[in-house]
Amino acid sequence: MDPYFIPFLNAEVLEDRYRELSKFLHKTPILTSSSINSECGASLFFKCENFQKSGAFKMRGVSNAIYELLKFNNKPKGLIAHSSGNHGQALAWAAKKHDIQCVVVMPRNASNFKKKAVFAAGAKIIECDSNISSRISTVKKICKTSGFIEIHPSNQPSVILGQGSAAWELMTECYRNNIKLSHIGVPIGGGGLAAGTGFAVSIWNKLHSTSIKVFAGEPIGADDAYRSFNSGKIEHNKNPKTVADGLRTELGNINFPIIQKTLDAIYLVSDTEILEGQLKLAERLKLIIESNCSPPFSVVCKERQIFNNKSVGIILSGGNIDLRNSAWGS
């Protein structure tokens, strides 16, 4: 466990922080579907982070990062991140809210839809080549000349901690309604949500003497986290191929040890299973969600013997898709 997290091993400290954070966030609803439940043979509780501000859970991590900067440092001159998707959009939103300048470094070939969303949220976009080294070097260069502070999408303690607040809210509401969760499932890409959820659940379990397990669903075509979890060291994707574009990223040195320590399992699902899951959630729950959301749901549909008759929380991570260029079920 990163020493950063040690103060939060005290549940009260964690709860206080999440209470502070909630002022900047939507308390997203939890939805259920009796038809999905009877098909899966389990009771599923969907935490709808597609309804979160900026359309994704990323707002939680970003909000906590900014909260800490403002509380423990001077107000930053500006914030910067490289992102082709939801993290950039969330950072832009949150920075604007706090009246802080924001730059998002985006690959030249990012879709106009995504660029428009980041721009509309109030950030300045700087383009770079579409490879990870160009992204990193562009951010470094700008940080150096501008004094802006980088907020990493998944491998930064304050971001990881913020992401855990979704599971905390889910557990709190289930607890109030006397629902005994056995598992909470998340998708895994860069590892921020998985680590944050694993950490928050481990604290909750101690506080309430429960044994809620955290699992992640990952696309077969970008299975680095699955391999890392099993080999005990960070593995890489040579050429990730999956429709879940937000899950093509890799784990980081800060989130990986937390994931190792706090996750129960990582399961793989195919793109076909991911798309079927996305369509089923849209049809039954009436939700617009990204394909990035569906892996943990697809896992529950598939691994019936593990989840049979259990109460399972699923964190639906986001809903930012380009509807004007989308067809469902194709």
Added chain:
Amino acid sequence: MDPYFIPFLNAEVLEDRYRELSKFLHKTPILTSSSINSECGASLFFKCENFQKSGAFKMRGVSNAIYELLKFNNKPKGLIAHSSGNHGQALAWAAKKHDIQCVVVMPRNASNFKKKAVFAAGAKIIECDSNISSRISTVKKICKTSGFIEIHPSNQPSVILGQGSAAWELMTECYRNNIKLSHIGVPIGGGGLAAGTGFAVSIWNKLHSTSIKVFAGEPIGADDAYRSFNSGKIEHNKNPKTVADGLRTELGNINFPIIQKTLDAIYLVSDTEILEGQLKLAERLKLIIESNCSPPFSVVCKERQIFNNKSVGIILSGGNIDLRNSAWGS
């Protein structure tokens, strides 16, 4: 006001009934979007009946109708309705829940998607010709031979009363959060939701000394309610043409006087405005909703001088669309 409604003029009686009803229903969430608010210049509170059981507000009316049958009569041999859409699906669901047989009379040319949904909900489908007289005569014939009881989608007191529970929940939650609604908007087709909402709001206004106004949005291509409201008698659609297929129906003799008495205004919107509204709600709120939902939202976007700086509730009526055959924004 229909004499049926007189007992409910007492707010306590109405509240008791809605409390009873809530046992059979989802308490649907209320969503907001700061980007929609700043675009419209008003604060909008969306009551998400697309998340209601069976995917539409229709479950409310049907649940109240069945509640009354079971409370004040013997358990019916069976229930029947003619419906090409959400009412049939809701009736089938609710009947199954109460272990009552159900027949839904559907036009031969109804889509397979809709037939499948009604069948999956557990009803027997009887086909008829695709005109209103064939629908009515088929239902009558079956009622006569089977002893089944008809539940009308919009022109039956118990159904109208049930539909009003969505607005009641919305007002209750806004009241608790100190949100002072000036208006509540609904779509208008057969008139059941409009009459139920108008009635519930009029009782609420007396109880809380408020003056919340109810308005309806209607497609230009099926403007019978607009014309009826202005002429003072039920007008008809000769050849209704609108994408909002659920709003092609006409008012009835029971709901019309309630609508006349309790609605503030009916506004017309074009199909283009309806589709733009549907897409905007999908993009910003991450909701799958029918085009039938968007008229009241399109009204608020259009009539800025009326709703400027106001807090407006919008009832999003349902989300049953055939995603496998849908493209957005086309």
